[in-house]
Amino acid sequence: MFQQYSLAHVQFMLTGLGWTVTLALIALVGGSIAGSVLTLMRVSSNAILSRIAQFYIFVVQGTPLLVTLFIAYFGASYVGFAVQPLVAIAVAFSFYAAAFLGDIWRGAIQSVPGGQHEGAHALGLSRVAAMRYIIIPQAIRIATPPTVGFFVQLIKNTSLASVVGIVELTRTAQIVSNATFKPLEVYLTAALFYFLVCFPITLFSRRLEKRLNV
Structure with a gap:
């Protein structure tokens, strides 16, 4: 007998x-830490480190996230x-997030005009000091909108977490749909x-892009 689709x-x-x-926040934090390392490796003058990253x-980026999930879960x-x-x-x-954030941030650093590097060198700054005080602050302005936009992608991709037993939004919708036999109402709610x-995050990203004039 059908159950009523209720507030519960x-x-x-x-x-x-x-x-x-x-889950999206965990991925963003973990990906930011690993992505920072990848970014520094990619812009490093050491060719080996850059190639590894x-x-x-x-x-x-070329591997489906679902496959990465299976490898992490069953591989251990x-x-x-x-x-x-x-x-x-x-x-x-x-x-997964590290690969994309590392690429976004690498592009942001490399998009800073070359004259900034030359100016830092003319001031006698070391490469590390130039990155810290001149290049990275400008790169942050460039990278912020796409980083916020990527967070939206992370939120939607968390639907794959249900395959290894996490009861997130998509999984709860599936459970409720099976219990009530009202898939249209349930998935429209999801x-x-x-x-x-x-949507608010997307609007925030667009506003940041206009405000930062990127």
């Missing part, structure tokens, strides 16, 4: 939405480690929740 079901989906945002970015078990689903997802999403989270 909506509240359950809101719990899943909380996990969706949490470039290869990593090429491989991760294969070598004898018991990994909690949340840990596997955090690692996989962080590695789509509304995604929109209410992602």
Whole structure:
């Protein structure tokens, strides 16, 4: 017998939405840390480090995120480690985000006009000091809008976390749909929740882009 699609079901989906945002934030933080390292490697004068970072970015960006999730989850078990689903997802999403953020930030640094580098050299600044005080502050202005935009992509990609047992928004929608046999209403509600989270962030990204005149 069909069950009524009730407020309790909506509240359950809101719990899943909380996990969706949490997973995206974990991925953003982890990806930012690893992405910073990749960025420095890519712009390094050491050709070997630059090539290693470039290869990593090429491989991760060319691999579906779902495959990365499976590797992180089942790969650890294969070598004898018991990994909690949340840990596997955090690692996989962080590695995924690092590849894209590293590429975004590398492009931002390299888009700073060459005259800034020459000016820093003329002032007697070392390469590290020039990066810290002149190049990176300007690159941050350039990289901020696309970074915020990428966060929206992370939020939507968290729907893949359900394949390893995390009950996020898409998974809660699937559970409620199976219980109530009202898939249209349920998935429209899930789509509304995604929109209410992602649309303001998208507007914020566009406003940042105009304000920073990038």
